[in-house]
Amino acid sequence: MTSSVTVRVPAKVNVQLAVGGVRPDGFHDLANVFLAVGLYDEVTVTPADALRVTCSGPDAAQVPLDTSNLAARAALALAARHGRDAGVHIHIDKDIPVAGGMAGGSADGAGALLACDTLWGTGATREELLDICAELGSDVPFSLVGGAALGRGRGEILTPLTVGGTFHWVFAVADGGLSTPAVYAECDRLRAASGTGATSADVPDPEPSPALLDALRTGDADALAAAVTNDLQMAAVSLRPSLTATLDAGTGAGALAAMVSGSGPTTAFLVEDEAAARKVAAALQASGTCRAVRVTAGPVPGAVTLPAEGATT
Numbered sequence: 001m002t003s004s005v006t007v008r009v010p011a012k013v014n015v016q017l018a019v020g021g022v023r024p025d026g027f028h029d030l031a032n033v034f035l036a037v038g039l040y041d042e043v044t045v046t047p048a049d050a051l052r053v054t055c056s057g058p059d060a061a062q063v064p065l066d067t068s069n070l071a072a073r074a075a076l077a078l079a080a081r082h083g084r085d086a087g088v089h090i091h092i093d094k095d096i097p098v099a100g101g102m103a104g105g106s107a108d109g110a111g112a113l114l115a116c117d118t119l120w121g122t123g124a125t126r127e128e129l130l131d132i133c134a135e136l137g138s139d140v141p142f143s144l145v146g147g148a149a150l151g152r153g154r155g156e157i158l159t160p161l162t163v164g165g166t167f168h169w170v171f172a173v174a175d176g177g178l179s180t181p182a183v184y185a186e187c188d189r190l191r192a193a194s195g196t197g198a199t200s201a202d203v204p205d206p207e208p209s210p211a212l213l214d215a216l217r218t219g220d221a222d223a224l225a226a227a228v229t230n231d232l233q234m235a236a237v238s239l240r241p242s243l244t245a246t247l248d249a250g251t252g253a254g255a256l257a258a259m260v261s262g263s264g265p266t267t268a269f270l271v272e273d274e275a276a277a278r279k280v281a282a283a284l285q286a287s288g289t290c291r292a293v294r295v296t297a298g299p300v301p302g303a304v305t306l307p308a309e310g311a312t313t
């Protein structure tokens, strides 16, 4: 009998985040180009009498352990669909910054879903898993599939993208998080204040950039750097003006591109190669403008079940 299942799930960066007007349901239509990068949470599920969540890692204290945790919600959603009890202990070993715009909670939701499906032998189809992911949150389907993908709708309707190489990144983790709804609301406020209006009737439909998709296809870091955009950046910087100093520090150290990751406040720096990553990371660390610095690369695969401990391959 399977005693526990562990799933590893990556963080994401949005290399293009084009935000349309606010919809009647409060969400925004997006052209959201996701890239999965090699910072991971690991979600382990073990049979238990009742649903319970624990978390370890440097940011564990900021993670809710009740049923608002996306991993708990994923287990409850799968159990409800299959008419079974959700008695399971979910342990999250968290390495993805919390509330940092890197989809850490979404990663845990996707990870718990896949892990419970395996533990319980539910046999859910990929489509069913993706449906549940979309119910849990706009970023959750991408956490399951990983790689690179274009997200339409509110970000949940995915088309996989081909990437012709590995892109190297440095991430600067800020002190404290930013609330995703607050950043979208600030984007709307700035648009309304500038006179353009913020609704779907006022803002052009968001479209993926052909130059950006081309840069991904060819694996050309310089071309990607020239094409990256994030419509939430101005809103994140408006709510957290100190991010400007972090962005400037990375640009000054030779990053090819500097941007806010998703809704922030983590900032993302695209660099040429591993040597450049080390240089930019050291400069960011020395600048005193961020709490921590992480070096990684992408694309990487989405949620993956790890071999059971002691298993031979």
Ligand SMILES: C[C@](O)(CO)[C@H](O)COP(=O)(O)OP(=O)(O)OC[C@H]1O[C@@H](n2ccc(N)nc2=O)[C@H](O)[C@@H]1O
Pocket: 014, 017, 026, 027, 028, 029, 030, 032, 101, 103, 106, 136, 137, 138, 139, 140, 153, 154, 155, 180, 181, 184, 262, 263
């Ligand atoms: C900023 C991004 O991380 C970019 O990938 C995502 O758009 C956010 O995705 P997420 O955290 O999974 O967000 P959800 O849990 O679906 O939604 C949280 C809140 O963010 C806002 N939201 C989210 C997605 C979207 N397309 N439009 C929105 O306006 C809404 O206020 C919503 O109530």
Ligand SMILES: Nc1ncnc2c1ncn2[C@@H]1O[C@H](COP(=O)(O)OP(=O)(O)OP(=O)(O)O)[C@@H](O)[C@H]1O
Pocket: 062, 063, 064, 068, 069, 070, 071, 092, 097, 098, 099, 100, 101, 102, 103, 104, 105, 106, 108, 109, 139, 177, 178, 180, 262, 263, 264
């Ligand atoms: N498993 C989880 N891990 C972290 N936060 C969670 C989790 N489940 C729920 N949350 C809640 O979600 C909030 C956002 O956390 P998360 O780390 O997902 O932010 P994010 O990376 O900015 O998300 P996104 O990039 O998808 O907008 C947290 O402040 C926390 O209250």
